[in-house]
Amino acid sequence: MSFVIRKLNNEQNLGQQLRAMRLELNITLPDMARKTKIRKVFLEAIEQNMFDRLPEPLYTRNLLKTYVRVLGGDIDYVLNRFEVERGTCDFTKASRLPRKRTRAAAFFTPARFVKLAILILTVCGIATYLGFQVRSITAPPQISLVEPADGFTTNQAVIKIVGKTTQNSTVRVNGEEILLSKDGAFETEVALERGLNLITVEGAKRYSRPATIYRRVILKQEQAALEKAFGG
Known part of the structure; x- marks a missing residue:
């Protein structure tokens, strides 16, 4: 025999209505537990309208659907009454935002x-x-080479290399390391060969890439020959 909950006493709460339907069908609470596979303690909480003793709302709705299905009642009506009597509005409907979107907005x-x-x-x-x-x-250190200028021409067989670099750097002139002052200044001498000489000044910090400056210096051949002939 099928019953519709709307025909029951509307002054009763949801739990009372469900209990009345169960008793009218002569179904005991243990029998209902066996038929629905719902724990007896949950059935008692439903019939006593003690929703705080029930699981999460989503799980409780499934319990109610199973319960009402056995009674042959109106599932939509029961779920709506459940939402009203819980005093909440998180029951998902097409006109409402999805729960996931609500949670994202709340976050x-x-x-x-x-x-x-x-x-x-x-x-x-x-x-x-x-x-x-x-x-x-x-980053490579900055090197400022004061002298000589690039393309410098000289009659002297020995030329001074004067410059300055970043502190705590290492400077090599033509591959030979030279000493720096505390402020990074350096000075050394380089012997020239007749004709074009390429002087390489390389500076680097401990973990940096090297910075390299090239200077082309020309030693006049006539003067170099005289210096060699007369012993400088």
Whole structure:
């Protein structure tokens, strides 16, 4: 025999209506538990309208569907009454937003958005700082070569190399390391060959790429020959 809950006493709450239907069908609570595979404690909570003793709303709705199906009642009516008597409105309908979207909206509150923005800015700031530090460490040192000028022509068989570089750098002139002053200044001498001489000045820091400067210096052949002939 099928019953429709709407025909029962509307002054009764949902649990009372369901219990009345069960008793009218002469179904005991243990029998209902066997038929529905629902634990007796949950059936008692449903019939006593004690929703706080029931599982999550989604699971409870499934319990109610199974319960009402056995009684032959109106499932939609029972679910609507359940939502009303729970005093909530999270029952999903086509005209309402999906629960997942509601949770996403709840997650992105203004306070959380501000915290997330601060976190992103902090991470970006740290990354930028570290990037500058790495770039500073790996960047080649600056070398300023005071003399000689490129293309310089001289009658002297020995020429001075004068310049300045970044502190704590290593400088090599034609492959030979030279000493630096505390402020990075350096000075050394290079013996020239007759004709065109290519002087290489290379500077580097501990973990940096090298910086290289080239100078072309010309020693006049006539003067070089005289110096050699008369012993300089």
